[in-house]
Amino acid sequence: MENYRIYLTEEEIPTHYYNLRADMKKKPAPLLNPGTMQPMTAEELKGVFCEELVAQELDNDTRYIEIPEEIRDYYRTYRPSPVVRAYNLEKKLGTPAAIYFKFEGNNTSGSHKLNSAAAQAYYAKKQGLKGITTETGAGQWGTAMSMACAHFGLECKVFMVKGSYEQKPFRREVMRTYGADVVASPSDTTQVGRSLLEQFPGTTGSLGCAISEAVEVAVGTEGYRYVLGSVLNQVLLHQSVIGQEAHTALSKIGVKPDIIIGCTGGGSNLGGLIAPFMGEKLRGEKDYRFIAAEPASCPSLTRGKYLYDFCDTGNVCPLAKMYTLGNKFIPSPIHAGGLRFHGMSTIISELYDQGMMEAVAYEQSEVFEAAEIFARAEGILPAPESSHAIKAAIDTALECKESGEAKTILFGLSGTGYFDLAAYQQFNDGTMTDYIPTDEDLAEAIKCVPPQPAEL
Amino acid sequence: MENYRIYLTEEEIPTHYYNLRADMKKKPAPLLNPGTMQPMTAEELKGVFCEELVAQELDNDTRYIEIPEEIRDYYRTYRPSPVVRAYNLEKKLGTPAAIYFKFEGNNTSGSHKLNSAAAQAYYAKKQGLKGITTETGAGQWGTAMSMACAHFGLECKVFMVKGSYEQKPFRREVMRTYGADVVASPSDTTQVGRSLLEQFPGTTGSLGCAISEAVEVAVGTEGYRYVLGSVLNQVLLHQSVIGQEAHTALSKIGVKPDIIIGCTGGGSNLGGLIAPFMGEKLRGEKDYRFIAAEPASCPSLTRGKYLYDFCDTGNVCPLAKMYTLGNKFIPSPIHAGGLRFHGMSTIISELYDQGMMEAVAYEQSEVFEAAEIFARAEGILPAPESSHAIKAAIDTALECKESGEAKTILFGLSGTGYFDLAAYQQFNDGTMTDYIPTDEDLAEAIKCVPPQPAEL
Numbered sequence: 025m026e027n028y029r030i031y032l033t034e035e036e037i038p039t040h041y042y043n044l045r046a047d048m049k050k051k052p053a054p055l056l057n058p059g060t061m062q063p064m065t066a067e068e069l070k071g072v073f074c075e076e077l078v079a080q081e082l083d084n085d086t087r088y089i090e091i092p093e094e095i096r097d098y099y100r101t102y103r104p105s106p107v108v109r110a111y112n113l114e115k116k117l118g119t120p121a122a123i124y125f126k127f128e129g130n131n132t133s134g135s136h137k138l139n140s141a142a143a144q145a146y147y148a149k150k151q152g153l154k155g156i157t158t159e160t161g162a163g164q165w166g167t168a169m170s171m172a173c174a175h176f177g178l179e180c181k182v183f184m185v186k187g188s189y190e191q192k193p194f195r196r197e198v199m200r201t202y203g204a205d206v207v208a209s210p211s212d213t214t215q216v217g218r219s220l221l222e223q224f225p226g227t228t229g230s231l232g233c234a235i236s237e238a239v240e241v242a243v244g245t246e247g248y249r250y251v252l253g254s255v256l257n258q259v260l261l262h263q264s265v266i267g268q269e270a271h272t273a274l275s276k277i278g279v280k281p282d283i284i285i286g287c288t289g290g291g292s293n294l295g296g297l298i299a300p301f302m303g304e305k306l307r308g309e310k311d312y313r314f315i316a317a318e319p320a321s322c323p324s325l326t327r328g329k330y331l332y333d334f335c336d337t338g339n340v341c342p343l344a345k346m347y348t349l350g351n352k353f354i355p356s357p358i359h360a361g362g363l364r365f366h367g368m369s370t371i372i373s374e375l376y377d378q379g380m381m382e383a384v385a386y387e388q389s390e391v392f393e394a395a396e397i398f399a400r401a402e403g404i405l406p407a408p409e410s411s412h413a414i415k416a417a418i419d420t421a422l423e424c425k426e427s428g429e430a431k432t433i434l435f436g437l438s439g440t441g442y443f444d445l446a447a448y449q450q451f452n453d454g455t456m457t458d459y460i461p462t463d464e465d466l467a468e469a470i471k472c473v474p475p476q477p478a479e480l
Numbered sequence: 481m482e483n484y485r486i487y488l489t490e491e492e493i494p495t496h497y498y499n500l501r502a503d504m505k506k507k508p509a510p511l512l513n514p515g516t517m518q519p520m521t522a523e524e525l526k527g528v529f530c531e532e533l534v535a536q537e538l539d540n541d542t543r544y545i546e547i548p549e550e551i552r553d554y555y556r557t558y559r560p561s562p563v564v565r566a567y568n569l570e571k572k573l574g575t576p577a578a579i580y581f582k583f584e585g586n587n588t589s590g591s592h593k594l595n596s597a598a599a600q601a602y603y604a605k606k607q608g609l610k611g612i613t614t615e616t617g618a619g620q621w622g623t624a625m626s627m628a629c630a631h632f633g634l635e636c637k638v639f640m641v642k643g644s645y646e647q648k649p650f651r652r653e654v655m656r657t658y659g660a661d662v663v664a665s666p667s668d669t670t671q672v673g674r675s676l677l678e679q680f681p682g683t684t685g686s687l688g689c690a691i692s693e694a695v696e697v698a699v700g701t702e703g704y705r706y707v708l709g710s711v712l713n714q715v716l717l718h719q720s721v722i723g724q725e726a727h728t729a730l731s732k733i734g735v736k737p738d739i740i741i742g743c744t745g746g747g748s749n750l751g752g753l754i755a756p757f758m759g760e761k762l763r764g765e766k767d768y769r770f771i772a773a774e775p776a777s778c779p780s781l782t783r784g785k786y787l788y789d790f791c792d793t794g795n796v797c798p799l800a801k802m803y804t805l806g807n808k809f810i811p812s813p814i815h816a817g818g819l820r821f822h823g824m825s826t827i828i829s830e831l832y833d834q835g836m837m838e839a840v841a842y843e844q845s846e847v848f849e850a851a852e853i854f855a856r857a858e859g860i861l862p863a864p865e866s867s868h869a870i871k872a873a874i875d876t877a878l879e880c881k882e883s884g885e886a887k888t889i890l891f892g893l894s895g896t897g898y899f900d901l902a903a904y905q906q907f908n909d910g911t912m913t914d915y916i917p918t919d920e921d922l923a924e925a926i927k928c929v930p931p932q933p934a935e936l
Binding site for chain 2: 027028029031033034035085101102112130131132134171174175193194197198200201202203205259398399402403404405440442443445446448449452
């Protein structure tokens with residue numbers, strides 16, 4: 025029998041980020057300035073993001089970008105992360121399929137988010153900046169940034185959606201323990217926040233508003249920039265360490281996956297996991313089946329439109345061409361499983377549009393059923409987000425059982441569910457439901473998408 | 481530079497539990513039947529514990545006890561656990577000391593408890609039992625047993641102290657997700673519980689009462705036995721996997737620790753970590769300095785008496801000879817950092833009495849200061865319990881800085897603090913205090929210790 029866990033050595037942590045865009049013949053569409061409808065220039069982006077990250081954002085050509093030693097050194101405190109053979113899950117399902125998962129949850133941020141946080145904090149520090157601002161909803165990204173800033177010696181100001189700030193105080197306390205300044209959003213510290221509080225005194229906030237506040241403070245504070253945890257090209261670039269490690273680990277034991285599965289909200293976890301495999305497919309070297317698993321309550325890939333849209337609900341960010349439900353679309357508040365973004369990374373969107381990958385949408389009760397099966401079999405309590413991938417992996421393994429095919433499945437277990445127990449409680453109590461938008465809902469929501477540009 | 485983390489292969493997971501008692505010339509004192517004041521016999525213990533565990537409890541002579549393949553197989557889902565070189569902490573402290581920690585928190589139970597839970601569940605299943613009962617306070621042990629029972633196919637009934645059940649619902653939900661039946665204690669399902677509820681209708685329960693309920697149900701239910709997560713010889717035996725792995729890992733890189741530090745409440749984590757090193761010391765092969773770190777609010781080693789006492793507050797358990805504060809001693813309710821047991825494992829107690837180890841007690845605010853330093857340096861958010869060991873390690877490293885000695889320190893990081901954020905919040909808010917018992921408090925508390933037996 026093989027080992028359960030395939031560990032690489034610290035020397036095998038990737039030395040370069042792999043830039044999937046370099047292998048895409050048709051590149052992902054550029055970000056547009058909503059004022060001019062022209063591609064955002066480096067100059068325009070530098071007021072918001074730090075310089076090195078702007079360069080990475082716009083670079084569609086360099087295949088490998090060296091990872092600075094300082095970042096690799098930080099990665100060594102929690103990477104390489106293991107690829108695990110899910111023997112107990114296979115046995116429970118009675119499937120001939122071999123199931124592997126790449127586990128990114130064994131760090132205090134609880135997810136893969138730390139991979140990009142480390143890079144973003146490092147480049148900000150290297151540029152001589154004093155601090156960064158960001159927003160966080162459930163808190164995974166904010167936690168990751170707090171940890172990375174504590175390591176690299178940067179100030180970290182996190183605008184946390186007020187509803188989460190009050191109802192989920194534990195994530196907030198993790199961030200504070202790492203020295204971050206955590207502010208409930210909307211706050212009276214920004215113009216955007218004050219104006220919103222005046223209009224809606226009792227509001228519990230939104231991610232859109234938190235983004236706007238974070239950007240306002242970053243742009244208006246000497247030595248500060250703004251950072252974002254998903255969607256952007258630079259973030260998918262950093263997350264390529266996930267896929268590269270998985271590729272190396274499986275190659276070591278002579279295994280080639282047939283099917284690669286990831287959950288997707290903004291696309292950073294999925295984009296990172298599939299990157300080197302998708303590269304092989306794009307270059308015609310190998311073939312893989314890719315499956316993106318998303319929530320039925322926020323089905324941007326499976327039911328959205330491929331259009332230019334704002335990345336935020338406040339319309340302060342550039343336009344991105346992506347599968348979107350419309351920037352005013354708010355997923356059902358009873359949806360607990362994360363992945364609540366109205367759009368999708370432009371890289372993932374373009375690949376999906378090219379037919380390079382499939383997508384599937386799940387309701388949250390079936391996702392938590394899969395989470396429970398997995399937890400009992402494999403020991404790890406998965407994040408609700410990651411459990412979308414588990415559900416897809418289980419379904420695929422059961423199809424193999426049906427057909428008798430011994431396929432090899434690799435899925436991304438992007439995080440743990442230790443801060444999502446309120447949702448598990450709903451599931452355990454049998455009170456979990458989900459609201460799936462109707463066709464009418466979606467037709468209405470997509471109307472807020474701005475006028476589309478002429479072909480560039 | 482060495483690696484940050486020293487991983488063993490799965491083949492290097494210990495094949496045997498190491499029984500430290502075999503190397504103790506003066507053995508730990510036997511458990512006594514409080515009725516007869518005679519050593520508990522296997523026959524007497526078999527009604528409460530399963531047979532193999534009774535044999536392990538009473539075996540002072542067999543040095544190595546084989547770990548069944550089924551348990552090793554389960555260990556492979558989360559072990560071997562890494563030994564980590566705390567480079568960033570060393571740098572922050574500016575110490576010439578080398579600091580290593582053995583990290584047991586990378587599993588969903590969040591601590592080392594799973595090592596013994598796996599063994600106890602396996603032996604119960606092997607005996608053909610249907611289920612087990614146990615109690616849990618903060619919930620780490622209950623979580624570990626729930627996970628192990630889910631794996632080995634046993635029913636698991638956990639009596640959770642009502643105060644925790646209501647105020648810390650998240651641990652409860654983890655247990656339920658793994659299929660455990662979690663009951664708030666005192667409950668109306670036992671005689672002990674009903675009588676207590678009648679006497680004190682508003683009580684939020686205690687660990688002592690939860691133990692009594694769990695034992696009552698175990699003894700009164702066909703095919704059930706009771707399991708306990710610390711203090712007992714059998715538990716320290718199982719936890720020897722921690723020390724054995726640490727010993728193997730350090731030997732691999734040619735490092736011999738000078739100082740070995742663990743936190744201690746009941747003693748299972750400390751006893752497991754030090755086992756093979758203490759064995760070498762007892763056999764006169766090598767010398768080490770051992771430090772037990774305990775809370776100043778519950779200072780059994782540093783301020784208790786070495787006497788026979790009940791292991792529980794309800795006086796239903798056997799008598800154990802141990803450093804104790806008196807079985808009615810209740811640590812200050814404002815103490816948040818775990819390690820709240822009034823006594824101490826008989827093995828640890830006997831070694832301490834023989835002068836084989838030192839002990840030190842810390843107030844919780846200084847413990848959380850150490851936790852914050854560690855978290856920011858090493859990334860991992862430590863459990864408050866484990867942070868007692870961190871505090872001792874930092875103090876020792878700073879002594880080395882003072883003296884200029886490049887000593888090697890190994891400490892046990894027994895768990896993570898993801899479910900202890902309410903305590904971190906107190907610390908972050910600056911509202912954390914601690915109540916240290918006065919000499920008068922302790923003189924009063926020790927009076928409840930029963931009459932001592934004549935020398936056996």
